[in-house]
Amino acid sequence: xxxxxxxxxxxxxxxxxxxxxxxxxxxxxxxxxxxxxxxxxxxxxxxxxxxxxxxxxxxxxxxxxxxxxxxxxxxxxxxxxxxxxxxxxxxxxxxxxxxxxxxxxxxxxxxxxxxxxxxxxxxxxxxxxxxxxxxxxxxxxxxxxxxxxxxxxxxxxx
Amino acid sequence: xxxxxxxxxxxxxxxxxxxxxxxxxxxxxxxxxxxxxxxxxxxxxxxxxxxxxxxxxxxxxxxxxxxxxxxxxxxxxxxxxxxxxxxxxxxxxxxxxxxxxxxxxxxxxxxxxxxxxxxxxxxxxxxxxxxxxxxxxxxxxxxxxxxxxxxxxxxxxxxxxxxxxxxxxxxxxxxxxxxxxxxxxxxxxxxxxxxxxxxxxxxxxxxxxxxxxxxxxxxxxxxxxxxxxxxxxxxxxxxxxxxxxx
Numbered sequence: 001x002x003x004x005x006x007x008x009x010x011x012x013x014x015x016x017x018x019x020x021x022x023x024x025x026x027x028x029x030x031x032x033x034x035x036x037x038x039x040x041x042x043x044x045x046x047x048x049x050x051x052x053x054x055x056x057x058x059x060x061x062x063x064x065x066x067x068x069x070x071x072x073x074x075x076x077x078x079x080x081x082x083x084x085x086x087x088x089x090x091x092x093x094x095x096x097x098x099x100x101x102x103x104x105x106x107x108x109x110x111x112x113x114x115x116x117x118x119x120x121x122x123x124x125x126x127x128x129x130x131x132x133x134x135x136x137x138x139x140x141x142x143x144x145x146x147x148x149x150x151x152x153x154x155x156x157x158x
Numbered sequence: 159x160x161x162x163x164x165x166x167x168x169x170x171x172x173x174x175x176x177x178x179x180x181x182x183x184x185x186x187x188x189x190x191x192x193x194x195x196x197x198x199x200x201x202x203x204x205x206x207x208x209x210x211x212x213x214x215x216x217x218x219x220x221x222x223x224x225x226x227x228x229x230x231x232x233x234x235x236x237x238x239x240x241x242x243x244x245x246x247x248x249x250x251x252x253x254x255x256x257x258x259x260x261x262x263x264x265x266x267x268x269x270x271x272x273x274x275x276x277x278x279x280x281x282x283x284x285x286x287x288x289x290x291x292x293x294x295x296x297x298x299x300x301x302x303x304x305x306x307x308x309x310x311x312x313x314x315x316x317x318x319x320x321x322x323x324x325x326x327x328x329x330x331x332x333x334x335x336x337x338x339x340x341x342x343x344x345x346x347x348x349x350x351x352x353x354x355x356x357x358x359x360x361x362x363x364x365x366x367x368x369x370x371x372x373x374x375x376x377x378x379x380x381x382x383x384x385x386x387x388x389x390x391x392x393x394x395x396x397x398x399x400x401x402x403x404x
Binding site: 033034037038041042044052053056057058059060061063064065067068073074076077078081101102112113149152153154155 | 190191192193195196199200202203204206207208210211215251252255256259286322323324
């Protein structure tokens with residue numbers, strides 16, 4: 001039995017870790033649509049109808065990314081989509097911080113306005129940057145073990 | 159398969175490809191199916207989320223036909239036998255969600271005379287507007303809307319146009335204009351400008367806060383809170399109103 005090369009193991013951990021992130025965050029958001037709406041609205045960026053649409057679709061989009069990463073289908077493409085979504089999140093939190101809003105990011109459920117002293121923007125941004133690093137690894141080097149990509153030849157972007 | 163035989167196989171394949179090319183035969187390339195599979199999975203997800211959204215947005219609005227009376231900071235809507243107490247703050251985002259989710263169902267039940275609703279005007283989030291005090295000003299305007307004969311639609315409008323937390327909220331002029339748009343009778347403008355019901359709202363808020371029957375597990379009172387026959391309702395159960403109607 002041959003052992004997988006170390007970079008493959010790192011990539012696999014990144015893939016499964018990112019899958020867990022999307023599945024957990026998507027599930028928590030999908031289970032509480034009202035709270036998700038309040039969280040999206042608190043960023044104070046979109047008009048009401050835009051908030052409705054984002055709050056309705058985001059949880060399911062995250063779940064889709066999670067399922068695809070877990071299965072290891074189109075790993076490079078899904079990692080690129082994940083990175084793009086994480087950049088949007090980072091921009092959202094950064095603009096809230098810069099504008100002096102007092103909100104919880106609602107990244108894993110929850111969200112909405114909080115008391116001015118209770119924001120955790122630094123932790124939220126550092127955490128997102130960590131996830132972005134995982135996605136970046138998979139974009140550069142999508143080869144992992146236990147991936148369906150090996151069976152159906154879908155590792156490449158397109 | 160060893161590395162050597164794999165390289166051998168590839169060389170043979172390339173040679174075969176070259177012979178085919180020389181003979182003018184083109185072998186179709188195998189397409190990468192990743193984009194198609196990924197797009198399909200995401201499309202399913204968007205379809206599910208969009209379905210829930212469409213089901214909610216396509217509901218349309220139920221027109222309120224009931225009349226309302228006010229006592230202190232409590233507005234009583236309709237005359238039905240089941241009494242539903244609703245505690246709301248006009249800048250509270252969760253209250254806006256509550257109205258969006260259950261407004262039609264409540265209005266229908268009141269219209270049909272199955273329930274009466276006591277809307278308790280609460281101001282616990284006055285600090286969430288800049289300058290402070292929107293909760294009280296909006297609550298006051300809603301109470302002014304009762305004698306003006308426009309409460310049901312004005313109440314709904316305040317949540318439809320709910321300002322973001324942290325902002326200034328609707329000015330008194332905007333509140334008066336909203337009332338005029340809905341056909342307010344009498345001295346609605348003076349009532350709004352005078353913040354006539356501010357004391358009653360403060361009193362109602364203190365009473366609600368002190369009522370242990372309205373508090374959550376952590377001993378806190380928040381909005382929205384709903385009680386039926388004095389018992390706090392669990393709003394996580396989306397069929398709370400149907401359950402109460404039996």
